Amino acid sequence: MKTYLQKFKCLGDETRIRILRLLLISKEELCVCEIVDALEIPVYTISKHLKELKNAGLISEKREGKFIFYSLTKTDDAFFESILSAVSSIPGEFFKTNKEALKKRLKLRENGACVIGMKQ
Amino acid sequence: MKTYLQKFKCLGDETRIRILRLLLISKEELCVCEIVDALEIPVYTISKHLKELKNAGLISEKREGKFIFYSLTKTDDAFFESILSAVSSIPGEFFKTNKEALKKRLKLRENGACVIGMKQ
DNA sequence: AATACATTTGCAAATTAGTGCAAATGAGTA
DNA sequence: TACTCATTTGCACTAATTTGCAAATGTATT
Numbered sequence: 001m002k003t004y005l006q007k008f009k010c011l012g013d014e015t016r017i018r019i020l021r022l023l024l025i026s027k028e029e030l031c032v033c034e035i036v037d038a039l040e041i042p043v044y045t046i047s048k049h050l051k052e053l054k055n056a057g058l059i060s061e062k063r064e065g066k067f068i069f070y071s072l073t074k075t076d077d078a079f080f081e082s083i084l085s086a087v088s089s090i091p092g093e094f095f096k097t098n099k100e101a102l103k104k105r106l107k108l109r110e111n112g113a114c115v116i117g118m119k120q
Numbered sequence: 121m122k123t124y125l126q127k128f129k130c131l132g133d134e135t136r137i138r139i140l141r142l143l144l145i146s147k148e149e150l151c152v153c154e155i156v157d158a159l160e161i162p163v164y165t166i167s168k169h170l171k172e173l174k175n176a177g178l179i180s181e182k183r184e185g186k187f188i189f190y191s192l193t194k195t196d197d198a199f200f201e202s203i204l205s206a207v208s209s210i211p212g213e214f215f216k217t218n219k220e221a222l223k224k225r226l227k228l229r230e231n232g233a234c235v236i237g238m239k240q
Numbered sequence: 241a242a243t244a245c246a247t248t249t250g251c252a253a254a255t256t257a258g259t260g261c262a263a264a265t266g267a268g269t270a
Numbered sequence: 271t272a273c274t275c276a277t278t279t280g281c282a283c284t285a286a287t288t289t290g291c292a293a294a295t296g297t298a299t300t
Contacts, residue, residue: 001214005134008206012129013288014121032247045289047248066246066297079209086128086202094121117246133258152277165259167278186267186276237276 010056015041015049020087021095022102029071031114038102067114130176135169140207141215142222149191151234158222187234
């Protein structure tokens with residue numbers, strides 16, 4: 001039961017919803033610095049929320065050199081699918097700015113990988 | 121955005137999940153005292169959680185004489201459907217006891233309405 | 241090894257949420 | 271009006287969450 005509650009709790013925070021939505025939009029893994037730039041929220045805040053999302057099993061991480069990439073956990077669990085579907089149902093207008101910032105940021109990738117770091 | 125977050129936050133509490141699940145199982149409105157008996161949680165706690173669920177727009181209330189009945193809000197909103205579907209996806213084993221207690225309690229209704237009150 | 245940079249962590253302060261009890265409300269009934 | 275009973279509320283208390291900053295970690299580069 002705890003695992004279900006933990007997932008729901010994760011979804012009760014705006015930053016975490018924005019992170020999930022970003023991962024849903026991009027359909028691929030995102031580097032921490034890309035998420036930071038897209039959401040314009042301090043790194044350490046993002047980092048802590050990413051940790052929670054990971055603990056809840058919603059996202060997975062993968063290190064590639066200096067960068068750490070996060071992606072939605074792959075699973076065919078009905079519960080997980082439903083909550084992702086709920087996140088997708090939130091109107092796009094709320095994420096417009098984030099989506100555009102992400103798009104811009106992703107253009108700076110080389111060979112599909114993040115190469116620049118944080119906008120200082 | 122706030123309304124979506126509020127709904128998710130509501131789902132992050134075990135008592136509220138149990139209440140929702142009860143309403144999903146019974147497919148009909150339930151009186152506060154029936155919920156209390158089914159969950160074996162103090163009335164005032166249930167009452168406060170019901171208030172939160174109502175504020176979040178997840179459930180609706182209806183008074184009938186001495187009794188107040190709660191039911192899932194009727195809507196065809198995609199977001200709402202998804203979260204209900206998530207709640208339904210939680211394995212039934214977690215709710216077995218509650219479900220049985222509710223069944224017993226509902227047998228005490230007369231003409232489909234709650235007539236007894238609280239087990240003191 | 242020394243430096244640079246991406247990311248995480250530990251800790252304190254601020255905020256928010258949950259629980260328990262006693263008292264209040266509101267409807268029905270005598 | 272007084273009384274009973276279902277339900278809610280106010281308040282005090284405790285527990286959990288969030289945030290900000292500075293320091294730490296880990297990897298790559300020179």
